[in-house]
Amino acid sequence: MLLTEFNSCTHDVAVRVVKPALDIPRWYDALVDGRPYASIAALTDAAAQVAAPLTAGEIDGALSHHPRIGERAQGESAEAALARKEQSGVDAAAAEALAAGNRAYEETFDRVFLVRAAGRTADDILALLQQRLGNAPEQELAVIDQQLREIAALRLAGAIETEGARA
Numbered sequence: 024m025l026l027t028e029f030n031s032c033t034h035d036v037a038v039r040v041v042k043p044a045l046d047i048p049r050w051y052d053a054l055v056d057g058r059p060y061a062s063i064a065a066l067t068d069a070a071a072q073v074a075a076p077l078t079a080g081e082i083d084g085a086l087s088h089h090p091r092i093g094e095r096a097q098g099e100s101a102e103a104a105l106a107r108k109e110q111s112g113v114d115a116a117a118a119e120a121l122a123a124g125n126r127a128y129e130e131t132f133d134r135v136f137l138v139r140a141a142g143r144t145a146d147d148i149l150a151l152l153q154q155r156l157g158n159a160p161e162q163e164l165a166v167i168d169q170q171l172r173e174i175a176a177l178r179l180a181g182a183i184e185t186e187g188a189r190a
Contacts, residue, residue, distance in 0.1 A: 026066070029183050030059035041070075044178035045171060046088050047081045050074050063185060067176040074175065077168045085171050086135050092148060093121030117145030124152040131156055132163055139173040 024032075024040055032040075037055040045051065053073040060066040077085070128136040138151055155166060 024183055026060065026063060026183050026185050029066075040182055041179060044070070044182065045074065045085060045175035047074070047077065047085055049081070050077075050175075063180055063183060066183060067179055070175055070179055071172045074172045075168070076165075077171060079164060082164060082167050082171065083134065086137060086167070089135060089137055091122075091125045091135055092138060092140060092152075093118040093125065093145075117149070120149055121145070121152070124149060124156075127156060128152060132160060134167075137167055137170050137174075139170050139177070141174075141177050 029037060029040060034055055037058065038051050041051045041054055050070070050073055054066075054070055057069050057073070060069065125136050136152055136155070138148055140148060143151075155163060158166065
């Protein structure tokens with residue numbers, strides 16, 4: 024969708040466009056209500072500001088839409104399709120190491136490990152997973168909050184483009 028279309032479409036249509044980026048009603052309603060945006064950068068900046076900080080309940084709700092890193096997302100939802108694309112660089116050997124790391128993470132924090140996978144190699148992700156296992160629970164919540172906001176910004180930029188990007 025073009026940014027001009029996003030700025031002028033109905034509230035419901037705009038929500039359908041941004042909701043797969045971060046399925047938190049407070050976030051997507053505020054983002055949609057903040058229209059119009061002058062640029063994609065203004066939209067993604069607003070998305071980060073509106074989201075900060077996410078509550079523990081919002082984080083848990085958002086995590087329910089994210090597969091374990093290294094696992095292929097199931098289903099036909101927009102969120103599943105985005106996750107498959109974002110994790111496309113994870114091969115079978117890395118998936119096995121990530122599965123072990125996921126188990127350790129879930130035992131430690133009682134939630135799925137989340138990291139912005141786009142632009143990162145499997146080795147990068149594994150190193151971050153190991154590093155984050157040393158975080159205190161409140162530190163880890165802050166990291167997850169940041170990761171969710173980074174993922175949302177990337178997904179928004181992918182869903183909404185400027186007129187020049189289509190030409």
